[in-house]
Amino acid sequence: MPDKRERHILITGFGGQGIVMAGDILGKAATLYDHKHATMTQNYGPEARGGACTSQVIISGEEILFPCVEEPEILVCMSQEAYTKNVKSLRPEGTLIWDTDLVHTRKTDMRYKTFHIPSTRFAEQLGTKMMANIVMLGFLSAVEPLVHSEALKKAIMDSVPGSTKDNNLHAFNKGREYGTSIIKGLVKAEQAKHQD
Amino acid sequence: MNGDEACCEGALAVGCRFFAGYPITPATEVAEAMSRRLPQLGGIYIQMEDEIASMAAILGASWGGVKSMTSTSGPGFSLMMENIGLGICTETPCVVCNVQRAGPSTGLPTAAGQGDMMQARWGSHGHYEIIALSPSSPQEMFDMTIRAFNLSEYYRLPVLVMADEVVGHMNERVIIPREEDIEIINRRKPTVSREDYLPYEADADGIAPMANCGDGYRIHVTGLTHDERGYPAMNAKAHEQMVTRLVGKIRNNRDKIISTKNFYLDDAEVVVVSYGISARSSMKAVRDARNEGIKAGLIKLETVWPFPEELIRSLAPQVKALIMVEINGGQMVLELERSARGACPVSLVGNYGGAILHPNLILGAISKAVKGKT
Amino acid sequence: MTTSKPVKNVPPHPMDSLLRTERIPHIWCPGCGIGTVFSAVIAAIKNTGWDPNSIAMVSGIGCTGRMAGYIKLDSFHTTHGRALPFATGLKLARPQTKVIVVSGDGDLFAIGGNHFIHAARRNMDLTVICVNNLNYGMTGGQQAPSTPLGAKTTTSVSGSPEEPFNFSYLASACGATYVARWTAMQVRSLRSSISEALEKRGFSFVEVITPCPSSFGRRNRMGSALEMLKFYHGRSVIRGDIDPKDASMDIDKEIVVGKFVDIERSTFLDHYEKFNRPQMPQWRSMHPDNQKGR
Numbered sequence A: 001m002p003d004k005r006e007r008h009i010l011i012t013g014f015g016g017q018g019i020v021m022a023g024d025i026l027g028k029a030a031t032l033y034d035h036k037h038a039t040m041t042q043n044y045g046p047e048a049r050g051g052a053c054t055s056q057v058i059i060s061g062e063e064i065l066f067p068c069v070e071e072p073e074i075l076v077c078m079s080q081e082a083y084t085k086n087v088k089s090l091r092p093e094g095t096l097i098w099d100t101d102l103v104h105t106r107k108t109d110m111r112y113k114t115f116h117i118p119s120t121r122f123a124e125q126l127g128t129k130m131m132a133n134i135v136m137l138g139f140l141s142a143v144e145p146l147v148h149s150e151a152l153k154k155a156i157m158d159s160v161p162g163s164t165k166d167n168n169l170h171a172f173n174k175g176r177e178y179g180t181s182i183i184k185g186l187v188k189a190e191q192a193k194h195q196d
Numbered sequence B: 001m002n003g004d005e006a007c008c009e010g011a012l013a014v015g016c017r018f019f020a021g022y023p024i025t026p027a028t029e030v031a032e033a034m035s036r037r038l039p040q041l042g043g044i045y046i047q048m049e050d051e052i053a054s055m056a057a058i059l060g061a062s063w064g065g066v067k068s069m070t071s072t073s074g075p076g077f078s079l080m081m082e083n084i085g086l087g088i089c090t091e092t093p094c095v096v097c098n099v100q101r102a103g104p105s106t107g108l109p110t111a112a113g114q115g116d117m118m119q120a121r122w123g124s125h126g127h128y129e130i131i132a133l134s135p136s137s138p139q140e141m142f143d144m145t146i147r148a149f150n151l152s153e154y155y156r157l158p159v160l161v162m163a164d165e166v167v168g169h170m171n172e173r174v175i176i177p178r179e180e181d182i183e184i185i186n187r188r189k190p191t192v193s194r195e196d197y198l199p200y201e202a203d204a205d206g207i208a209p210m211a212n213c214g215d216g217y218r219i220h221v222t223g224l225t226h227d228e229r230g231y232p233a234m235n236a237k238a239h240e241q242m243v244t245r246l247v248g249k250i251r252n253n254r255d256k257i258i259s260t261k262n263f264y265l266d267d268a269e270v271v272v273v274s275y276g277i278s279a280r281s282s283m284k285a286v287r288d289a290r291n292e293g294i295k296a297g298l299i300k301l302e303t304v305w306p307f308p309e310e311l312i313r314s315l316a317p318q319v320k321a322l323i324m325v326e327i328n329g330g331q332m333v334l335e336l337e338r339s340a341r342g343a344c345p346v347s348l349v350g351n352y353g354g355a356i357l358h359p360n361l362i363l364g365a366i367s368k369a370v371k372g373k374t
Numbered sequence C: 001m002t003t004s005k006p007v008k009n010v011p012p013h014p015m016d017s018l019l020r021t022e023r024i025p026h027i028w029c030p031g032c033g034i035g036t037v038f039s040a041v042i043a044a045i046k047n048t049g050w051d052p053n054s055i056a057m058v059s060g061i062g063c064t065g066r067m068a069g070y071i072k073l074d075s076f077h078t079t080h081g082r083a084l085p086f087a088t089g090l091k092l093a094r095p096q097t098k099v100i101v102v103s104g105d106g107d108l109f110a111i112g113g114n115h116f117i118h119a120a121r122r123n124m125d126l127t128v129i130c131v132n133n134l135n136y137g138m139t140g141g142q143q144a145p146s147t148p149l150g151a152k153t154t155t156s157v158s159g160s161p162e163e164p165f166n167f168s169y170l171a172s173a174c175g176a177t178y179v180a181r182w183t184a185m186q187v188r189s190l191r192s193s194i195s196e197a198l199e200k201r202g203f204s205f206v207e208v209i210t211p212c213p214s215s216f217g218r219r220n221r222m223g224s225a226l227e228m229l230k231f232y233h234g235r236s237v238i239r240g241d242i243d244p245k246d247a248s249m250d251i252d253k254e255i256v257v258g259k260f261v262d263i264e265r266s267t268f269l270d271h272y273e274k275f276n277r278p279q280m281p282q283w284r285s286m287h288p289d290n291q292k293g294r
Helices: A019-033 A080-089 A107-111 A119-125 A129-143 A149-159 A162-195 B003-013 B028-037 B051-063 B074-090 B117-122 B138-155 B165-169 B236-251 B276-291 B309-318 B332-340 B359-370 C034-048 C064-069 C083-093 C105-111 C113-122 C167-174 C187-199 C213-219 C225-235 C268-279
Strands: A007-014 A037-044 A052-060 A074-077 A095-099 A113-117 B018-021 B044-047 B068-072 B094-102 B108-112 B131-133 B158-164 B220-222 B260-263 B270-274 B296-301 B303-305 B321-326 B346-350 C055-059 C074-077 C098-104 C127-132 C178-183 C204-209 C236-238 C254-262
Touching: A007 A019, A007 A080, A019 A037, A019 A052, A019 A129, A019 A149, A037 B165, A052 A080, A074 A080, A074 A129, A095 A129, A113 A129, A113 A162, A119 A129, A119 A162, A129 A149, A129 A162, A149 A162, B003 B028, B003 B068, B003 B094, B003 B138, B003 B158, B003 B165, B018 B028, B018 B051, B018 C083, B028 B044, B028 B165, B044 C083, B051 B068, B051 B074, B051 B094, B051 C074, B051 C083, B051 C113, B068 B074, B074 B094, B074 B117, B074 B158, B074 B236, B094 B138, B094 B165, B108 B165, B117 B131, B117 B158, B117 B303, B131 B138, B138 B158, B138 B165, B158 B165, B158 B276, B165 B276, B220 C064, B270 B276, B270 B359, B276 B296, B276 B321, B276 B359, B296 B309, B309 B321, B309 B332, B321 B332, B321 B359, B332 B346, B346 B359, C034 C064, C034 C098, C034 C127, C034 C187, C055 C064, C055 C083, C064 C074, C064 C098, C074 C083, C083 C098, C083 C105, C083 C113, C098 C105, C105 C113, C105 C127, C105 C167, C113 C167, C127 C167, C127 C187, C167 C178, C167 C204, C167 C254, C178 C187, C178 C225, C187 C204, C187 C254, C213 C225, C225 C236, C225 C254
Parallel strands: A007 A074, A074 A095, A095 A113, B018 B044, B018 B068, B068 B094, B094 B158, B131 B158, B220 C074, B270 B296, B270 B321, B321 B346, C055 C074, C055 C098, C098 C127, C127 C204, C178 C204, C236 C254
Antiparallel strands: A007 A052, A037 A052, B094 B108, B131 B303, B260 B296, C178 C254
């Protein structure tokens, strides 16, 4: 992948899920530890909590001028509303990622590369659903390596409160392991599709 | 970090130690960052009852000798206008960061706007000159907040940082220089005795040395028209003298104040002029135009006020068209048109707020302009 | 520019050291009560023995607001109603300075009412002197938040339809640590109350009922300045140990005067230091000359 190309990622969900934080961590990993350029902008409704929320991340080897993500190549959906609203914007060859338990996708979405993870359930199992965003980042790092996973880990450590660092690291690893196992299985699945 | 946080860090780096504010989207993060950071540096954060009080408090703190600032957005900016005028009349250094949203009224609190540009220029009553900067990235929020303080301390007036929602909430890498690499300008202090000191007697460059409260000069400061002593002088002659100096200290030093970044102007046939977040869309459009073989250029206004009138006046006869790009219905474009003095067509790419301008829209305007259509 | 030259053979007035004598004569009307309050303030300041360079006066707009222009201290004549927030910023930037706010009833309680209740709530360490002349004097006598129900002003020619505030009660309810009220005739008590207020830590408040013979007095047929002074004095009842809510302020019946509140309460800065001390290694290195680090 040429380094100069802009990678456009849209992370979506509702306020309070750590959507903006996830975008922030991704951008931090890219800029501070992978030494690329990144920009993160956010959209939210009049209320800062509870409403629809998106985080737009662009990662590039060059200076980024226009900071809006209009047609993401990677779309992460953490809520049904976010999915319904944003799925149309995903590029035809794009990657669609969602929380298994929170989003029901339509069949037509099979034209995308698709991955899903019960990130909220995993996070709850690890102690608190507040870490669903970190599980999702771990998953993302396995299925779509935008930045080095070590960079992501460092960015997470920078961003979460001291007492929760270990837990968040577990959350990240949980997501990453799940993603890695899916990727291994996916190769078969993709092959199966081509045989049809 | 995001632009609002970068604004806070820039202010702290240049020595700001007092912040008074009132929460308002999308500027709240400046206040939040200040409330965390100021106590660590021995400074004061106070949340006032409204923006009128916030503005009054930073003027008071500045006269107490402490560099001070506030941040706000549309509705709060309107409330601050009264005391911005007091700051101009009494020549009080301080910084106001306006993270613009879309108005009028409550408008779109969480969406971008650049509709306060004329309010920044003329929002307080009476005639005056102002200095306003416009950052287009978190890095510039940091750098320009520093410059805003330096300008305010030097020229003794409230300096405005006219940011917008996208820049305020955008996260990007911000490089904070080493302490010794940051230029810090502090207000000029009087060198004469109390008996000989005239608080509003200017030096050759139009700037009067400033005695702080408690320095032993027993100054009198009033928003009434005043003479060199600072005493009320209720007549047209005194008023003429005072305003002439307030206006002159900015106008006569505009070469030192005005700052633009110019791109591809040498052979440009169409020049885009823009500022803040819109300058980024403009840069993208200008590069795209160049890729298409169109000779486009860009003037990015770092200081929006004073406006670079001379630059535009000398450029206008050499180009086919000038295009202003801004998120409003046409504010700085009026200034561009005035400065071009009819030497070339001037047009606007803008919207009334709520979304940032797409580079393709600007590219379309450039393509049209180069063919002589506007 | 003109500066008045000292006149020979005239001994200096004892208050000259705190007066901008070159600005005298002042703009106040003959018989106005502000002069009395002004001299009481100056006497109280002198009485403290403090270095005048460590005292500042902040005022708003209006007749009383002009006091800041005549006193030889660091003095700030700000915008209408905004004396308190300006003083708040000044005090927090220079906690070592004693900041006195002087202003009228309209400035402090109408346009500045919100600032007043919040400055008192925060217990900002300020001394506030309110000259209450029951109307807007500077602009020719309009209805104010102090104007008695039914009183005539230029904007209530048939009588004010509004109930007035009781400022001393309001101040105490908002958390002031010191509250006293006097009429302008009770000079000695007023002076000693201002002295106590100046010495008080926290938000101290002194209200003075003063005649405005040119506007309020004339429209309400109250006679000369001296008659007004005597009238208010005559209505006054000294009640030291009274609940501020019972400290009636009714010129038709009874003006309760005296010291109503004198309590101790932590100030804004006390609390700010307490809550932030663990992370304040360089506490109060606010001024550019003594800053370290960032």
